[in-house]
Amino acid sequence: MSERVISRPSRRRFLAGSATAAVTAVTGCSTVLDWIGDQALEAVNVLNGTDGPVSGRLEIVGADGTVVLDERFDLVSSDSAGEEERGNMAFYENVWPTADDYEATIELDETEIDGHTSATERVSITTPDEEMLLVALEADDLTGPIAFRTGEKFSELLEE
Numbered sequence: 001m002s003e004r005v006i007s008r009p010s011r012r013r014f015l016a017g018s019a020t021a022a023v024t025a026v027t028g029c030s031t032v033l034d035w036i037g038d039q040a041l042e043a044v045n046v047l048n049g050t051d052g053p054v055s056g057r058l059e060i061v062g063a064d065g066t067v068v069l070d071e072r073f074d075l076v077s078s079d080s081a082g083e084e085e086r087g088n089m090a091f092y093e094n095v096w097p098t099a100d101d102y103e104a105t106i107e108l109d110e111t112e113i114d115g116h117t118s119a120t121e122r123v124s125i126t127t128p129d130e131e132m133l134l135v136a137l138e139a140d141d142l143t144g145p146i147a148f149r150t151g152e153k154f155s156e157l158l159e160e
Contacts (some may be wrong), residue, residue: 027078034080041093041154046106047086048075049139054106058090058135063101074093096128104148106135114145 048054053076060069073090096102105120126129130152138145 041132042091042093043128044069044104045094045132045134046073046075046090047134047136047139049078049137050111050113051079052077052111054108054111054137056102056106057091058106060095060102060104060133062097066097068097068102069095071111083146095133096125096131099126099128101125106134106137106146108137109159116145118146119144119146123148123150125150127152 044058044060046058053074055072057072057076058069059067061067069092071090071092074089075088078088101122101124103120103122105118107118108116111117123133125133130151131150133148134147134151136147136149139147
């Protein structure tokens with residue numbers, strides 16, 4: 001498959017790092033979170049909230065078995081996000097071809113998060129042009145070591 005990771009200018013990386021900080025700093029202020037999300041996020045986003053680098057593979061398959069995303073990622077720690085050019089987030093655009101149920105699987109290389117090296121979740125996308133998926137690795141405000149969240153706005157991704 002062709003590489004879909006989007007190379008963003010430093011402004012985008014700053015906003016992504018800000019989004020990470022915003023998750024813990026301004027919980028409850030959905031207007032700020034949604035503005036940051038609109039500027040920084042794509043259809044599918046992987047966030048490394050761990051204190052170390054993480055690499056692995058993300059695959060998303062439609063209900064009919066069609067693979068809509070199969071990409072590798074290599075992310076720095078959340079602490080290093082502002083210092084490293086790569087950042088602690090991976091962004092993938094134009095993933096959802098139709099409204100459908102999708103199976104998202106993340107497999108980590110050489111990294112274990114609370115005893116987990118992989119996770120799979122079924123996600124339902126009803127408005128492909130608007131909805132996004134966040135795959136958060138050890139995010140403080142989300143339950144579980146690997147959390148999958150969908151929504152049209154960043155604040156929705158943080159709701160339990």
